[in-house]
Amino acid sequence: MNVTVLISSFINGLVIGCVYSLIALGLTLIFGIMKIINFAHGALLMIAMYSSFWLFRLFHIDPYLSLFINIPLLFAVGVLIQKLVIGPVMEGPHYIQILVTIGLMLLLENVSLMAFTRDLRSVTTFYQNWVLTFGSVTIGFTKMAAAILSLVLTALLFLMLKFTIFGKAIRATSQNKTGASLVGIPIRSIYLLTFGIGTACVGAAGAMLIPYYTLDPYIGLSFAMIAFITVVMGGLESFGGVFISGVVIGIAESLGALFMPGSMKMVVVFIIFILVILFSPLKNIKEQG
Amino acid sequence: MTDKRFYGDLRFSWPVQVGLLVALLVFLCLVPLFATEHIVSIFIMMMLYGYLGSCWNILGGYSGYLPFGNGAFYGIGGYSSSLLFIKAGVTPWLGMLVGAVLSSVLAFFIGLISFRFRLKGVLFAFITIAFAEICLLVAANVELFGGNIGILIPLKGNQYAIYQSTSKAFFYYIILIMLAMIVLLTRLIEKNKIGVYLVAIREEERAAEALGVHSNRYKLYAFMMSAFFTALGGTFYAQYFMYIDPGLMFGFGASLEPVLRTIIGGAGTVWGPVIGSVVLELLSEVTRSLLGEIGGLHLAVYGLLLILSCIYIPQGLSTFIINLVKVHSYWKREPL
Numbered sequence: 001m002n003v004t005v006l007i008s009s010f011i012n013g014l015v016i017g018c019v020y021s022l023i024a025l026g027l028t029l030i031f032g033i034m035k036i037i038n039f040a041h042g043a044l045l046m047i048a049m050y051s052s053f054w055l056f057r058l059f060h061i062d063p064y065l066s067l068f069i070n071i072p073l074l075f076a077v078g079v080l081i082q083k084l085v086i087g088p089v090m091e092g093p094h095y096i097q098i099l100v101t102i103g104l105m106l107l108l109e110n111v112s113l114m115a116f117t118r119d120l121r122s123v124t125t126f127y128q129n130w131v132l133t134f135g136s137v138t139i140g141f142t143k144m145a146a147a148i149l150s151l152v153l154t155a156l157l158f159l160m161l162k163f164t165i166f167g168k169a170i171r172a173t174s175q176n177k178t179g180a181s182l183v184g185i186p187i188r189s190i191y192l193l194t195f196g197i198g199t200a201c202v203g204a205a206g207a208m209l210i211p212y213y214t215l216d217p218y219i220g221l222s223f224a225m226i227a228f229i230t231v232v233m234g235g236l237e238s239f240g241g242v243f244i245s246g247v248v249i250g251i252a253e254s255l256g257a258l259f260m261p262g263s264m265k266m267v268v269v270f271i272i273f274i275l276v277i278l279f280s281p282l283k284n285i286k287e288q289g
Numbered sequence: 290m291t292d293k294r295f296y297g298d299l300r301f302s303w304p305v306q307v308g309l310l311v312a313l314l315v316f317l318c319l320v321p322l323f324a325t326e327h328i329v330s331i332f333i334m335m336m337l338y339g340y341l342g343s344c345w346n347i348l349g350g351y352s353g354y355l356p357f358g359n360g361a362f363y364g365i366g367g368y369s370s371s372l373l374f375i376k377a378g379v380t381p382w383l384g385m386l387v388g389a390v391l392s393s394v395l396a397f398f399i400g401l402i403s404f405r406f407r408l409k410g411v412l413f414a415f416i417t418i419a420f421a422e423i424c425l426l427v428a429a430n431v432e433l434f435g436g437n438i439g440i441l442i443p444l445k446g447n448q449y450a451i452y453q454s455t456s457k458a459f460f461y462y463i464i465l466i467m468l469a470m471i472v473l474l475t476r477l478i479e480k481n482k483i484g485v486y487l488v489a490i491r492e493e494e495r496a497a498e499a500l501g502v503h504s505n506r507y508k509l510y511a512f513m514m515s516a517f518f519t520a521l522g523g524t525f526y527a528q529y530f531m532y533i534d535p536g537l538m539f540g541f542g543a544s545l546e547p548v549l550r551t552i553i554g555g556a557g558t559v560w561g562p563v564i565g566s567v568v569l570e571l572l573s574e575v576t577r578s579l580l581g582e583i584g585g586l587h588l589a590v591y592g593l594l595l596i597l598s599c600i601y602i603p604q605g606l607s608t609f610i611i612n613l614v615k616v617h618s619y620w621k622r623e624p625l
Contacts, residue, residue, distance in 0.1 A: 098411060099548075099552055102595065107589055108592075109588075109592075228415055232412070263430060264426055270419045278402060278406045279406075
C-alpha cells in the first residue's frame with residue numbers, strides 16, 4: 001500500500017464526512033432543543049433522495065437545483081411531523097419519544113417501499129463521471145460538489161443560529177426552556193421551527209447525495225446510524241463538535257475500507273461508536289433518562 | 290416519574306385464573322388437530338413473536354432499559370445451532386443451548402460495560418444496536434458463517450432428534466411449550482424480588498440503589514435471561530424455516546419486531562407481549578387478505594399503530610383494556 005492510496009482515501013473520507021456532518025447537524029439541532037433522538041432521521045433522508053430522484057426523472061430538474069425544492073419541502077414535512085407526531089408525546093416518558101420516532105421510521109420506509117418498490121434507483125447526469133485531479137489524488141466531481149455545498153449550508157445554518165432573532169430564540173430555548181418561555185419566546189413554535197430546520201438539513205443532503213448514490217427504501221438506516229454515531233461523538237449538542245466528528249467518521253470509514261473487505265469497514269465505525277458512547281463525558285453531566 | 294401503565298392488573302380470584310389458563314392451554318393444544326395448515330402457521334408466528342416479545346420484556350419492560358439489539362442474540366441462537374448441525378453434525382437441540390449460552394455471555398459482556406459506565410436511555414439503546422450491527426457485519430462477511438447468502442439447512446425428513454419435521458404441528462407444540470415457559474418465567478420474575486427490584490430501577494434507579502438494591506446485578510440477570518431465551522427463539526426460527534441469512538437474524542428488523550408487539554400490547558406486563566403479537570398478527574392477516582400481498586404493507590401498518598399507541602395508549606393495549614373493564618365494573622357496582 002502506498003502513500004497516494006492512503007492520502008486519496010483520506011481525502012475521500014474528508015469529503016464524504018462533510019455530508020455526514022450536515023445530516024448529523026440536523027439531528028443534533030433537534031436533540032439540542034427537544035432532547036429527542038429522531039430515529040426517523042435516516043428515513044427522512046431517504047424521502048429527500050426520492051424527491052430529488054423523481055424531480056429529475058419526471059421534470060428533468062437537475063439534482064443540485066432540486067435543492068431549492070427539497071429544503072422547503074422537507075422543512076414542511078418536519079413541521080408537520082412535529083405537529084402531529086412528536087408534539088403530543090413531548091411531555092411523555094423518554095422511551096415513548098424514542099418509540100414514536102421508530103414508528104415513524106417504519107411508516108416512512110415501508111410506505112416508500114410500497115410506493116417506489118425495492119428497485120435500485122440512480123440518476124444519470126452529464127457530469128457524473130467528471131473527475132477532479134489534485135496532483136496524484138482524484139475525487140469525483142459529484143462528491144466534491146456535495147462537500148462544498150454541505151460546507152456552505154453548514155455555514156449558513158451556523159450564521160442563522162448565531163445572528164438572527166430566530167437563531168437566538170432557538171439557542172435560548174436549548175439553554176433554558178423555562179427561562180425562554182418566561183421572556184416571551186413561543187416555545188411550541190420554536191419546536192416546530194427546529195424540527196423543520198433539522199429535517200431541511202436532510203432535505204439538502206438528499207439532493208447532494210443522489211448524484212452519486214444508488215437509492216432504495218432502506219438506505220436511510222445506514223445513514224441514520226452514522227448520524228447517531230456522529231452526534232454522540234460530537235457531544236450531542238455542540239455544533240462544532242458534531243461537525244468535526246462527522247468528518248472524522250467519514251475518514252475512519254474510508255480508511256477502514258482499505259484494510260477490511262466489503263461492508264466490514266463499518267465494523268471500524270461501530271467500534272469507534274461503542275468506545276465513544278462508553279467514554280463520552282456527557283452522559284455523566286446530563287443523565288439521559 | 291410514576292407511570293400509570295403498570296397498575297393495570299385484573300385481579301381474578303385464583304381458581305378463576307387457573308381455570309382460564311387451563312382453558313386457554315387446552316384450546317391451544319387442540320388447535321393443530323382441527324385447524325388448517327395456514328391457521329396453524331399463523332398461530333406459530335403469533336406465539337414466536339409473543340415469545341420473543343416476552344424475552345425482550347424481561348429487561349425492556351420491567352427495568353426500563355431498552356435494548357434494541359436483541360437481534361444479536363436471536364442471530365447467535367440461529368447461527369450456532371445451524372452451523373454446529375451442518376459442520377459438525379451436532380443436533381440443534383444441543384446447538385440451541387450452545388447458542389443460548391454464547392448469547393448470555395455476550396449479554397453479560399454488553400451489560401457489564403454499559404452498566405458499569407452507567408449508560409441510560411438512548412445511549413444504552415445505541416450500544417445494543419451497535420453490537421447487533423457488528424454481529425450482522427461479521428456474519429455477512431465471514432466465509433465460515435455463510436456470508437450474505439445465508440445458510441440453508443438440509444432437510445432430513447421427520448427426525449425429531451434433530452429438531453426437524455415436515456409437519457407444522459411439531460413446531461406448533463414446541464413453540465407453545467416455549468411460550469408457556471417464558472410466560473411462567475415472567476410471572477415468577479414479576480412476583481419475586483427480582484421483578485420488584487427491576488421495577489424500582491425503572492421508576493427511580495438512584496433511590497433503589499440508596500435502599501440497597503444492587504441495580505447493576507439485577508439488570509445483568511435480566512439482560513442475560515433475556516438473551517438466553519431470545520437465542521432459543523433464534524434456533525426455533527432456523528429450524529422452522531430451514532433458512533437463515535444475516536439480515537433476517539441480526540438485522541434491525543429482527544431486533545425491532547418483538548419490541549413493537551410488546552409496546553403495543555403493554556410493556557412491563559406478563560401478557561402484554563402475547564396480546565400485542567396476537568393483535569398485530571391478526572391485523573397483518575386481515576390487511577393481507579383485504580389488500581393482497583404488498584411488500585412493506587404490514588410493517589407500514591405496524592409503524593402507524595406504534596405511533597398511535599405511543600400517543601394515545603402509551604400504557605399498551607392490555608392495560609388499556611383492563612382499565613376499561615375496571616371502569617365498567619366500577620360504574621356497575623356504585624351507580625352515581
